[in-house]
Amino acid sequence: MLSKDETAKLWKMIEPVGTGMLANWNGDFLQSRPMQLVQDEFNGSLYFFTHRSDTKVDEILHNREVNVAFSDPSKKTFVSVSGVATLVTDQSTIDTYWNDVVSAWFPEGKNSQDVALLKIDTYLAQYWDSPSSKLVQLFKITKANIKDETPNMGENKKLG
Template sequence: MSNAPTNAADARRRVTELIRDARICMLTTIAVDGRMVSRPMGLQEAEFDGDLWFFAYADSAKVRQIRVNPEVNVSFSDQERNAWVSLAGTAREGYDRAKAEQLWNPLLKTWFPDGLDTPGLTLIKVHAASAEYWDSPSSTVVNLFGFAKAAVTGRPPKAGENHDVSY
């Protein structure tokens, strides 16, 4: 069974499903010296409408980097399902108490011990410009067989579906 999209709306829906399933991502920002810097982040909203939300400290390096250069990449990997998403977009930082209340999860107290009253708590909003995803609905055994076959035949394995999505 293929998860291949039939139109742009289906492709966006598939990106949403893959992001929701992965939940943990790598947020890549550009440091002041031009280096790309990635760090793991927990996605705070499972419904994806083109915006991703994260909690952070306002004085963190990632927030300082976003203030200087808002272009970011957010990548998701779900190895259990053999799926990956790379999302390019623009980030902005700002605290919105109502949005923070909507997004808050008690597990966040590990990083923000005073909850929504944690000093310096802020939100990062990433607005997607585009996404690319790789989706391999086959099992790991089938994928390993495909790689083994490729090694013998010299032909690249079929790695599943790959689609670009614009927002």
């Protein structure tokens, strides 16, 4: 379980990215696919729309352990979120997160029996955050190589 401060830190890093790579076990190997966040705040759970009929839904229902990775290379920010996925078919929850962007993927509308949400309840997260510019990073790497040390490239922390 993540603390309130930890969820706030994660949301600050993943909200601007918006799209995460959802990885799950498909029965033979790990598979990843891009998924767009649909929420405006984060309380420890991530929400993504999906078609109930999609293969990933069956895969995830057989093995609910998933990972979602977010990356913003321009800011040197990387986040890995591990959690347990559930399928949400409750119409009021679908209504809460429905928007014009989502409707493009579901032309049959939000009341279609094929519309669902994947809810990922986070139990562990890790992030890497390097506020330095490329020039500063290059300097740190060069200095570390000269001194035979490991460069300090920013903050890395496990949460949960």
